[in-house]
Each structure stands twice: as C-alpha cells, then as structure tokens.
Amino acid sequence: MSARTGRVRDFIYRTAWITGLSRLLERRARRGVTILMYHRVLPRELGDRYLHGLSVTPDVFGAQLQWLSEHARVVPVSEALETMGGRATSKGRPIVCVTFDDGYWDNAAIAAPLLDAHRMRGTFYITTGFVLRGAMLWFDRAASFWAQDPVVCAEVLAGSADRKSVRKPGSFSDWMSLLKDEPEGERVEVLRRVERVLGAAEWTDLNRPMTVGEARSLAAGGHEIGSHSVSHPILTTVDDGVLPSELRESGDELRRVLGCPIPGFCYPNGSSDQRVSAAVREAGYAYACTTKAGLNEPSTDLFALRRNHVHQNTVTKADGSHSAPSFAAVVWGLHAQVRRGARRLGIAA
Ligand SMILES: [Zn+2]
16 A cells, blocks of 8 residues: 555545544444454564464554444353344443454463453454464464565475466465365475475564463353364365364364353454355354455354454554544445455555
C-alpha cells in the first residue's frame, strides 16, 4: 500500500466517523455476530521482525479492547452463535468476538491478561502439534529459513530436477504463496531439503508457542478454546485419508489435555472447500471460521464464518497509536468493503 493510498483510506474512515456512517454500520452489526481475527500481540520491535505481519502492539490492543468495551459486547464465538437470530443483545450493543489463531506464547502472556483486565473472554484456536507437542509451525520454519538465506530457499524450491515448472520466489510473500500452492507432501519435502542445507530453524520469541499450562489456564479462565488442526496444513490439499486425523485428533487431544469442551474449528490459512467443511462437520464441531471478512448473519453458513482481520497498519495513526475511526472501519466491515472496491479499481488498499 502506498502512503497516498493510506492517506485516502484514512480520510474515508475519518469521514465515515464524522458523518455518522460508522454509527450506522455499528447499528447494522446488531443483526449478527462480528468476529475479529488476531494472531499476535507483540512489542513493536518484535512485531516488526515477524515476517507474516499479523501483529498488533500491546498498547494498540489494549486501546482496542477499551474501545470495544464502550461499543460492543465481547463474548466467545460459541456463545455469540447461540444469540444469532435472537433479539438485540444487552444494552443493544452489537456482539463482537475476539479470536486468536495458532497458539503463540504472546496470546497467553500478553493478550489474555489484557482481555481479563477488561473482563472479556476471547477464543483461542490452537494448533495441537505446535502447542501440545512442540513442533514448530511449518510457515515459521519457512520464515526462519528465508531470513537466514533466501537464495537457498529459492534454489531448493525451483531447482530440483522434477520441479522445473516452479518459478523462483523473489520475495518472502512470494516464497510463502508458492509454498502454500504446493501439495502437502511436496511442501513438507521442500522444507526438509532446505533444512538439510541450513540446519533446523531455531526457537525464538517470533515462533514460540504458549505452554500447555498456559493453554489450560486460558480454558480455566473462561476463554474458549478451539481447534486449528494438528499440523496447520492447507486442508484443501490434504487427501481424504489424512483429513479426519487433522480434524478429529486435534479436537480430541485438546479436550483430553485441557479438560474443556472444543466446540469450534478454524481453517488453517482460511483454506476450505465443500469437502473440507463437510469433514469438519463430521468430526463433530459445531462451527468453523474462515478468513473471509464480513458480518455473520442468521443466514450465514456456520461452517463458513467470517472474520474481520485486525492488522496494525490498518488500525493505527501514522505514529503507530490507536485510531478509533480506523479500528471502527475494520470492526464494522467498512475496511473490507473499501478494500474490495479498491481491488476492483486495481488499487492495493
Ligand atoms: Zn493459523
């Protein structure tokens, strides 16, 4: 996004705020359930080094929770879904859910205490291989390899004799999207080959999970825990033989180890199709979240729930501090609409 596009966008959000459009969208949100998608709450210097870019600072997250406490009723997803289709919520405020994907250490150490301080309960989707069994997430291994030596990553991905058709990645996002396009087994193999050259990726604060004890404390504290699969594969590329174990096993293990119900599932990378969502339903989950933005209304498919992505750069002022007009635009869906409109015009917003 260029600085000019950013200024135009901020102008739209401030105008929406001043003219009352934001209030109108807030009232409209009472028709359904708004789900916010977070991944990391990290101090600025760490967040800047997190290559996946899905991070907000503790200050900004705290200010957002304060704002939500004045504009919404924040509850876990499964509780929110029970109210869907019913009458307006208490005090007539829209229902908003705060969700976290993956199970990183900062979710328990930084985000949860801030939620607790605001008497809010969030929903944490845990990747069991990562949190319960200590296996680093594949995309964090990929990020670590790329930070270490992008040339080796590019050459391994494009270089081997049977992979002539794969082009060389030119940037980190290119490297990630090419890996995501690979069939599951191929992707595992590429990363194994890179690891043979560069050595195993090291654990750091950028890629560490919460402990099992911390996950138990979240559940005991009333936060909802959901499954985010065992190994965070792109489920649409996983074959029928493996799919049930990624879905059922992760939920069963979470229930057994954490001693809490696991009502929901969250598609890794947001990737799902009819086959995957049918398998999630068969595995016994009551709902599943995607990464598509929008308001969830009574007619929304419970296995294709929408979530609005909260990203540091789209919710802050130029100095990195909380911006109420921008956060409101993200929460009430204006940001997603502006992005869709901009894409249609061929502009990155
Ligand atoms: Zn994830």
